[in-house]
Amino acid sequence: MSTAVDGPVTPHARPDEALDAPTPRGHRRVARRVVGGVLVVLAVLVVAAGWLVYRGLQASEALLSARTVLSDLQTELEQGRTDQLESRLPQVQEDLATARRASSDPVWRAAEVLPLLGPNLTAVRVVSASLDDVTRDALPAVVMLNDALAAPEARSADGRLDLAPFVAAGPRIVVAADTARTAQAAVARIETDRLVGAVAGPVGQLTDGLDRVSGALDAGAQVATLLPPMLGADGPRTYLLVSLNSAELRSAGGIVGAFAVLRAEDGAVTLTDQRSTMDLGGIDASILPLTDEELVVDTDRIGRWVQDAVITPDFPRSAELLAARWERDMGQHVDGVIAADPVAVRYLLEATGPVTEPGGSTIGSEDVLRVLLSDSYLQIPDPAAVDAFYAGVAATIFRAVGSGQGDPHALVTALARAGSEGRLRLWSAHPQEQDTLVSTTLGAAFLTGDFPDATGVFLNDGTAGKLDYYLTTTVTVEDLRCTGEDPSATVRLDLDYRPPADVASLPAYVTGPARAGVPVGTLSTNVTVYAPVGAPLQSLGRGEGFVSGTTATAAGRRVQVVTSRLAPGATETYRVTVPVRDGAVSVWTTPTLTSPGFVTASCPNG
Numbered sequence: 001m002s003t004a005v006d007g008p009v010t011p012h013a014r015p016d017e018a019l020d021a022p023t024p025r026g027h028r029r030v031a032r033r034v035v036g037g038v039l040v041v042l043a044v045l046v047v048a049a050g051w052l053v054y055r056g057l058q059a060s061e062a063l064l065s066a067r068t069v070l071s072d073l074q075t076e077l078e079q080g081r082t083d084q085l086e087s088r089l090p091q092v093q094e095d096l097a098t099a100r101r102a103s104s105d106p107v108w109r110a111a112e113v114l115p116l117l118g119p120n121l122t123a124v125r126v127v128s129a130s131l132d133d134v135t136r137d138a139l140p141a142v143v144m145l146n147d148a149l150a151a152p153e154a155r156s157a158d159g160r161l162d163l164a165p166f167v168a169a170g171p172r173i174v175v176a177a178d179t180a181r182t183a184q185a186a187v188a189r190i191e192t193d194r195l196v197g198a199v200a201g202p203v204g205q206l207t208d209g210l211d212r213v214s215g216a217l218d219a220g221a222q223v224a225t226l227l228p229p230m231l232g233a234d235g236p237r238t239y240l241l242v243s244l245n246s247a248e249l250r251s252a253g254g255i256v257g258a259f260a261v262l263r264a265e266d267g268a269v270t271l272t273d274q275r276s277t278m279d280l281g282g283i284d285a286s287i288l289p290l291t292d293e294e295l296v297v298d299t300d301r302i303g304r305w306v307q308d309a310v311i312t313p314d315f316p317r318s319a320e321l322l323a324a325r326w327e328r329d330m331g332q333h334v335d336g337v338i339a340a341d342p343v344a345v346r347y348l349l350e351a352t353g354p355v356t357e358p359g360g361s362t363i364g365s366e367d368v369l370r371v372l373l374s375d376s377y378l379q380i381p382d383p384a385a386v387d388a389f390y391a392g393v394a395a396t397i398f399r400a401v402g403s404g405q406g407d408p409h410a411l412v413t414a415l416a417r418a419g420s421e422g423r424l425r426l427w428s429a430h431p432q433e434q435d436t437l438v439s440t441t442l443g444a445a446f447l448t449g450d451f452p453d454a455t456g457v458f459l460n461d462g463t464a465g466k467l468d469y470y471l472t473t474t475v476t477v478e479d480l481r482c483t484g485e486d487p488s489a490t491v492r493l494d495l496d497y498r499p500p501a502d503v504a505s506l507p508a509y510v511t512g513p514a515r516a517g518v519p520v521g522t523l524s525t526n527v528t529v530y531a532p533v534g535a536p537l538q539s540l541g542r543g544e545g546f547v548s549g550t551t552a553t554a555a556g557r558r559v560q561v562v563t564s565r566l567a568p569g570a571t572e573t574y575r576v577t578v579p580v581r582d583g584a585v586s587v588w589t590t591p592t593l594t595s596p597g598f599v600t601a602s603c604p605n606g
Contacts, residue, residue: 089143093135099128119194123203126190130183130210138217141176144169160268163228170224177217184210222440226433230336232265239264240326241271242339243394244310246593247373247466249525251458252310252318252444253341253423253591254468258391260398261332269402271395276387280306280329287325296552297528297559313458313530313588314555315339315444316434319427336433339425341591342369344418345397351414352406358392368393369593373469377510386509422588422597441598446530446588447555453581456530457493457574459590462563463524465512470499471523471566473592475599477585482603487580489601491587494573497523497566523566529576531558541575 102108103125112118112125144165187207192200230237238261244250245257259280261273286303294302294312301308302321309321319337327333349355349365356362363371372390380386401411418424425444428434437443439450446456457475461468472495479490503511503521511520518524531537537558539546549562564572578585583603591597 089135089139093132096128096132096135099124100132103128119191123190123192123195126186127203130186133179134183134210137179138176141169141172141217144172160266161231163231163233163267166224166227167233170221170228173217173221173224177214177221180210180214180217184214218440222436222442226428226436229430230264230428230433231267231269233267235265237264237335238262238332240322240334240337241394241398242322242337243345243390244339244341245373245390245466246342246591247377247469248464249459249461249468249471249590249592250308250310251313251460251528251590252315252339252425253597254310255307255461256310256322256339257307258387258394259326260391260395261334262338262398271398271402274391274395275330276384276391277307278384278387280325283325286321287328288321293552293554296550297554297561310339311460312447313444313456313528314447315425316427316438316448319425323427323429333429335430336426336428338427340418341423342372343421343591343593344414344423345372345394347414347418347423348397348401348411351410352397352400355396355400355405357389357396359389363393369469373466373593377466377507381507383509420596420598422591447557451586451588452533452556453579453584454586454588455491455532455576455578456528456557457491457576457587457589458528458530459592460526460528461524462526463512463522465508466510467497467499467503467512467521467523468525469593470497470503471525471592472496472498472594473590474595475587475589477587477599477601480580480585480601480603482580482583487603488577489580489585490575491578491585492573492575493527493589494571495525495564495566496571497568499523499568501568503568518565519567521568523564525564525566526561527564527574528559528561529574530554532579532581533557535579538577543573547574 103121108121108125112122114121184207187203187210190203190207192203195203228234241260241262242256243258243260244252244254246254248255250256256277258277259273259275260271261275263270263272282305284304286300288303290298290300290303294317298311302311302318303309306322306325309318309325312318318339322337323334346365346368349363349368354362354364361371372393376386376389380389400406415424419442422441422444424442426437426442428437434443438445438448443449445451446454459473474492474494474496476492476494477489478492481488499521500506504519506521508514514520529537529540533556535558537551537560540548540560540562542562547562549560552559552561562574564574566572580603585601587599589595589597589599
């Protein structure tokens with residue numbers, strides 16, 4: 001049986017039928033939305049690009065302005081014109097604040113993720129922020145310290161230094177040094193090989209500049225914190241001043257030639273005693289126990305003869321030996337030991353001007369080395385009288401410095417230069433102060449300080465004469481190889497011996513004792529090479545071949561000692577391969593009459 005249905009029969013519609021078959025009007029609505037979205041994105045990008053260009057111009061103009069002023073400020077600071085520096089600081093601070101704001105907004109930071117462009121934007125931001133921090137915190141602190149050092153009223157007529165400004169400046173200088181180190185580290189992390197030349201060049205220059213600023217501020221922080229207590233702000237201090245004689249080389253710069261005792265109290269420093277090394281003759285056993293390493297490398301002479309206490313390249317050890325010997329023989333405890341070589345004395349004379357020594361002779365910076373290290377030996381036959389003359393000259397120069405003779409800023413510059421070249425060394429018997437000094441080159445703690453990556457090349461005279469006045473020494477780093485699994489470099493030592501033609505006729509005190517098979521006038525030098533901590537010591541090259549000598553280990557370093565013998569007019573070259581660590585090579589060496597005590601070389605972008 002069938003059922004009849006009125007009208008046509010329509011199949012059931014599917015629920016999603018309308019989506020499967022959009023109308024033309026729906027197509028147009030979707031298209032309009034897509035096009036609108038794209039246009040919005042393009043508009044945003046155009047606006048962002050325009051804003052980025054605007055901000056880039058702002059940052060560029062501000063940085064260029066700041067760069068010009070900073071260059072002028074550096075010159076003014078080096079010349080001690082802190083009044084001009086202080087008046088111009090607001091300008092450079094305003095420029096750098098503008099550059100920092102321009103390179104730190106959200107659009108700029110977002111664009112730093114872009115390939116190619118991004119690293120350059122990041123570099124500009126880091127540079128702007130770093131310079132802004134340094135000029136805001138560091139430069140005003142430098143002005144404060146420099147003013148304290150150079151102010152005419154800082155030193156009274158009796159030579160007393162007003163310590164109050166240093167006490168006040170100390171905390172600010174420490175903060176400034178920390179700011180500079182942070183800025184230095186931030187800029188050093190910039191990968192300059194990803195930058196365009198217009199950005200990479202200035203970044204490289206800034207890296208070098210911040211290295212210098214950071215080093216200067218570290219030194220300033222040390223001065224501001226150490227100077228007051230060491231000059232007797234908290235009670236009297238006694239120091240042993242050691243004059244080194246570079247005519248007979250030792251690792252620290254020369255044998256100990258004379259002693260003076262300084263008393264510091266409330267900023268005033270006076271000389272209270274002078275002694276010749278003959279007042280502290282050789283003893284049968286070392287004044288302090290020596291390690292097996294010291295006995296092999298330095299021999300027991302470092303503890304038996306005060307002249308030889310500076311054979312070791314570690315000044316804290318030398319100072320301990322000298323202080324112990326002074327206390328035993330002179331019955332006087334000292335709060336520290338200061339050592340200076342003749343070139344440091346010359347730098348001071350450049351600042352003070354000529355002085356008149358006790359015998360009536362006038363000595364200036366242009367002739368002090370010749371007078372002390374050559375003429376005195378030729379004109380004064382008695383060695384004891386030579387030592388007394390040496391001590392008298394040292395005391396006269398100290399009194400000139402202590403009385404404020406000469407330009408104060410030039411004196412500060414001279415002391416800083418001597419310290420940076422390893423010609424001025426300082427040890428404190430007070431542990432907290434020594435903890436600070438040991439981390440600096442002024443402390444000269446090659447073995448006991450935190451300098452594991454440094455190489456050492458040190459010279460000790462083996463002639464027992466005064467012929468090193470005629471020796472030219474040069475230490476350089478060559479063949480710097482910065483890539484590969486084991487980056488390395490070559491440290492080169494050149495010796496050039498040019499005595500007068502009649503050297504054999506000079507006094508025996510100058511030429512040293514005659515030795516069998518060694519013509520009088522021959523110069524013997526013990527060359528001691530220390531590898532960085534944990535590094536092997538490669539074969540030591542001499543000329544076109546190789547040479548070997550005593551080998552040992554000291555403070556985790558491999559050591560080799562060889563002897564050079566030079567006839568008059570002879571030259572010699574030594575080479576050793578050393579590792580490049582953290583993109584740099586640092587060499588500690590003996591400061592001589594012709595070369596400083598530190599040599600460095602860095603890889604590009606290292």
